[in-house]
Amino acid sequence: MIQPIIAERLILRIFTHDDAQRVHELLTDGQIGQYLGMLPDPYLLEDAESWISMQKPHQENGIGFTFAITDKQNSQIIGTVSLAPLNPQHRHAELGYWLGTDYWCQGYATEATQAILAYGFTNLDLLRIYAHHLPQNQASRNILNKLGMQQEGVLRKHINHRGKQSDLIVCSILQHDWQENNYSSIKPITTDS
Amino acid sequence: MPTNTRLETPRLILRRYELSEAQRMCDLLADGTVAALVPGWPENMTPEQMQAMIKEDHEQDEKGVASHLGIELKKTGELIGVAKLVHVVPEHKHGGFGYWIGTEYRSKGYMTEAVKAAVKHWFETFDFVRMIAHHMQGNDASGKVLLNAGFKEEGTFRKHVAHRGKYVDAIFYGILREELKY
Ligand SMILES: CC(C)(COP(=O)(O)OP(=O)(O)OC[C@H]1O[C@@H](n2cnc3c(N)ncnc32)[C@H](O)[C@@H]1OP(=O)(O)O)[C@@H](O)C(=O)NCCC(=O)NCCS
Numbered sequence: 303m304i305q306p307i308i309a310e311r312l313i314l315r316i317f318t319h320d321d322a323q324r325v326h327e328l329l330t331d332g333q334i335g336q337y338l339g340m341l342p343d344p345y346l347l348e349d350a351e352s353w354i355s356m357q358k359p360h361q362e363n364g365i366g367f368t369f370a371i372t373d374k375q376n377s378q379i380i381g382t383v384s385l386a387p388l389n390p391q392h393r394h395a396e397l398g399y400w401l402g403t404d405y406w407c408q409g410y411a412t413e414a415t416q417a418i419l420a421y422g423f424t425n426l427d428l429l430r431i432y433a434h435h436l437p438q439n440q441a442s443r444n445i446l447n448k449l450g451m452q453q454e455g456v457l458r459k460h461i462n463h464r465g466k467q468s469d470l471i472v473c474s475i476l477q478h479d480w481q482e483n484n485y486s487s488i489k490p491i492t493t494d495s
Numbered sequence: 496m497p498t499n500t501r502l503e504t505p506r507l508i509l510r511r512y513e514l515s516e517a518q519r520m521c522d523l524l525a526d527g528t529v530a531a532l533v534p535g536w537p538e539n540m541t542p543e544q545m546q547a548m549i550k551e552d553h554e555q556d557e558k559g560v561a562s563h564l565g566i567e568l569k570k571t572g573e574l575i576g577v578a579k580l581v582h583v584v585p586e587h588k589h590g591g592f593g594y595w596i597g598t599e600y601r602s603k604g605y606m607t608e609a610v611k612a613a614v615k616h617w618f619e620t621f622d623f624v625r626m627i628a629h630h631m632q633g634n635d636a637s638g639k640v641l642l643n644a645g646f647k648e649e650g651t652f653r654k655h656v657a658h659r660g661k662y663v664d665a666i667f668y669g670i671l672r673e674e675l676k677y
Contacts, residue, residue: 392657429662430654455650458669459625461587467624472650 304361307369309417312410314369314383316361317354321370324379325350328402343464364390367426371401371414380405383414385422385431394430395422399445411445419449423477432474436463443471450483451475498556500564500620502612507605509612511556512565512574517545519574523597532634533595534658552579559583562617566596566609575600578613580621588624590617594640601636607643611677614644618672625671631656632664641668645676 307314317325326347328334342349360366366386370379381401388395397418401411422428433451435442451473459467502509512520521542530536537544555561562580567573576596583590592613596606614626628646630637638648646668654662 392655393662394655430652432652454652455667457627457649457667458647459671460589460627460669462624467588472652474653476653 304367307417307421308374309413311374312380312413312417313372313374313377314414314417315372317357317368317370319351319354321379322347322350322354325354325382328379328381329400331403334400334403360386364388366395367418367421369414369418371399371410380410381414383411383418385418385426385428388426388428392430393428394432395426395428397422397431397433406441411441412448415445415449419475419480423480427477429477430474432472434470434472437469437471443473446473449475450480498553500562500616502564502616504608504612506569507609507612508567508569509564509578509609509616510567511553512549512563512577514546514549516565516574517542517549520545520549520577523575524595526598528598529595532631532637533593534631534656534663555581562613562620564609564613566605568600568605575605576609578606578609580613580617582627583621585622588622589627590621590623591627591629592617593628594637606640610640610644614670615675615677618675623672625669627667627669629665629667631658632666638666638668644670645674646670647674 304316326345326349329341329345329350357366357368360368366384366388368382368384368386371381371383372379381399383397383399385395385397397415399411399415419431422431432454433446435446452475454472454474457470457472460470461468498511500510521540524530524540527538530538540548552561552563556563560583564578565574566576566578568575576594578592578594580590580592582592594606594610617623617626628641629652630641632651642648647670648666649669650667652665652667655665656663
């Protein structure tokens with residue numbers, strides 16, 4: 303069982319089946335789909351259900367960890383943050399995240415991603431965490447910059463996003479740089495034993 | 496996907512390789528230079544293991560999720576290497592591939608010739624917008640082949656691959672359909 307990660311205003315916990323409705327609600331609201339490159343379009347309740355049911359085997363095999371971002375005050379899910387896929391042999395993982403549109407611009411994504419980075423580099427002892435974003439997603443880029451991520455390349459026309467081929471920008475941070483730069487001072491308090 | 500592909504270039508024929516060529520493949524790989532440069536490549540394969548791998552390659556090709564091409568030297572009719580499309584992503588219209596050639600056949604332009612023919616063929620066969628390949632930092636001959644074939648370097652993924660106890664950078668390349676000039 304994976305213990306929750308406790309941050310300042312947020313608690314990151316694993317998903318349960320009962321969360322599918324809420325995930326679907328958050329992902330079909332407003333403009334979020336414009337920014338998420340890999341989302342099925344249209345996004346159905348079954349998509350949320352199968353996404354959640356895939357998480358458990360991934361966690362058990364150590365090839366991906368996905369957390370619900372919840373508000374400490376009311377336990378409401380406001381988004382997701384993940385280290386998935388994770389490659390245990392190469393010790394790298396992809397950072398992914400999104401927040402429901404109502405929760406943007408309040409520093410939640412920064413808080414949640416900092417917490418999961420600490421989890422990835424300390425608890426999971428990863429050497430490299432990378433992230434992808436669409437060129438137009440400046441908000442996401444700002445978060446990656448705050449995390450200390452560096453741009454490594456532009457994969458040209460790499461993904462099909464809403465019927466059009468789009469570039470994908472790749473950024474990463476290495477465990478060593480994360481430790482050196484004191485990003486590690488932001489530690490998640492976990493109840494992991 | 497038809498597995499009876501046969502592509503001809505001035506000096507080479509690209510075609511399916513057979514179970515009967517397992518021993519030949521083992522001989523080509525025996526000096527370990529491919530395993531030294533390709534992470535995850537099994538070392539010292541027996542002909543039986545090689546046959547099992549060839550069978551798997553055929554199965555994937557038949558399912559249309561890969562395309563493995565043996566490189567035959569026209570002059571002698573012998574197999575000298577492989578070019579293989581192993582990462583097909585239909586929803587994003589791209590595919591990734593790898594390649595190797597026996598040591599004594601290197602630096603003669605054979606892989607450049609083979610990759611150009613294979614890439615052209617894969618663009619035609621699969622509905623790709625783009626093709627990708629990568630190599631470990633330091634494998635300059637591999638990078639050269641990709642540049643020769645019109646690929647552009649797109650990024651360096653730092654410490655992306657574990658290889659023989661070290662974590663090594665991976666250099667990524669891509670080519671777009673409209674950049675194919677051959
Ligand atoms: C990489 C490999 C396929 C190249 O095959 P090849 O038939 O020798 O390739 P080509 O002759 O078409 O082109 C190689 C180019 O690299 C150059 N080259 C060869 N060895 C080199 C080296 N050590 N450093 C720099 N350049 C080198 C050649 O001069 C040639 O350049 P040119 O086209 O300007 O003349 C072959 O070396 C190989 O099988 N290596 C082991 C497996 C491997 O690395 N596979 C790729 C994994 S990503």
